[in-house]
Amino acid sequence: MDNFFGVPVFKENSEGSQQFLEVFHSNELDTQKIASAIEENKLVLIRSMSFDKASKLFSTLVDRYELRMSYDIQMQFVAHMMEGREAIDDVAVTVNKREPFEIIQPHAEGDSTSPLDLFGLYCTQNSNTGGENILSLINQSADHSALRAKEKVVVGDNLSEDTINKLKMGHLDANTFSTNSQDGDVVLKEYLNGKVVVRANSIEPAKSPITGENLYTHWDNVTVHDDAFHRYQFELLRHLKILNEEKGLNYKDYIHMEPDSDWGPVDTDSGDLQQTANLYSAHVLYKMNANDILIFNNRVWTHSVNNWPRNDKRELSAMYA
Numbered sequence: 001m002d003n004f005f006g007v008p009v010f011k012e013n014s015e016g017s018q019q020f021l022e023v024f025h026s027n028e029l030d031t032q033k034i035a036s037a038i039e040e041n042k043l044v045l046i047r048s049m050s051f052d053k054a055s056k057l058f059s060t061l062v063d064r065y066e067l068r069m070s071y072d073i074q075m076q077f078v079a080h081m082m083e084g085r086e087a088i089d090d091v092a093v094t095v096n097k098r099e100p101f102e103i104i105q106p107h108a109e110g111d112s113t114s115p116l117d118l119f120g121l122y123c124t125q126n127s128n129t130g131g132e133n134i135l136s137l138i139n140q141s142a143d144h145s146a147l148r149a150k151e152k153v154v155v156g157d158n159l160s161e162d163t164i165n166k167l168k169m170g171h172l173d174a175n176t177f178s179t180n181s182q183d184g185d186v187v188l189k190e191y192l193n194g195k196v197v198v199r200a201n202s203i204e205p206a207k208s209p210i211t212g213e214n215l216y217t218h219w220d221n222v223t224v225h226d227d228a229f230h231r232y233q234f235e236l237l238r239h240l241k242i243l244n245e246e247k248g249l250n251y252k253d254y255i256h257m258e259p260d261s262d263w264g265p266v267d268t269d270s271g272d273l274q275q276t277a278n279l280y281s282a283h284v285l286y287k288m289n290a291n292d293i294l295i296f297n298n299r300v301w302t303h304s305v306n307n308w309p310r311n312d313k314r315e316l317s318a319m320y321a
């Protein structure tokens, strides 16, 4: 078994991988066993499953964890508002488009002000070269004090309800209020005596409805602006000798940022490779095959992906709630 800065890197058949990854075949589907594995904070991999069957299973799990409202809103409404995604039959979404050779840093789907709990990734076709996913289990006893969540905050004193409503138009995820501006606030919108800003806050653990545990989660608004996670992903892929190196050896050339993201630019840095490694208990490297679905608790596992060569085709879809 490989390791990177002390974090074990499991492959599907590595000794001990069963502790983190449970594999099922769609012929022997047992929803209870699948749910138990998810609740034990394992990754669930199911092979040879049609998209239709996979989305029905995901839907059953959504109801089990009482996430129906979140699932339907995400798949049927939010997906239509996102630049990089398209809805698929109101049960899944396309994964974000990216430029050739971009890699995706570890992140949990969603952000700290709109948290998501259950995540599924379905593979229709993987690239011939590259396209490996790395799933990373967050070390809950690690020191998370260097991490920051960029969040939208409504700033102002004695704001009228009308002013708040006007400010929140287009910024419904601005859920917290503050009377004063702070150093580092980035103003997104101003109206009368108020504004909406992006502020980098420290991160707090929050309760997972799947396990009831209080968990630290590396949301996209925690990692996408943080050099440490891009650097770490790049060096881990190089260490594993799977990175497609067309753009040279500067990790900054491989960064993907959604054009409509409020969390850019990459302007924070939470630590060196060892400090980032300390945030993880294990990595699982897996290259998905057609008709595979991976399902897991989004609050405790991050997902990330390797790049692939130009002209190679990779088609995945995501389900989340």
Ligand SMILES: [Fe+2]
Binding pocket: 107, 108, 109, 303
């Ligand atoms: Fe993602």
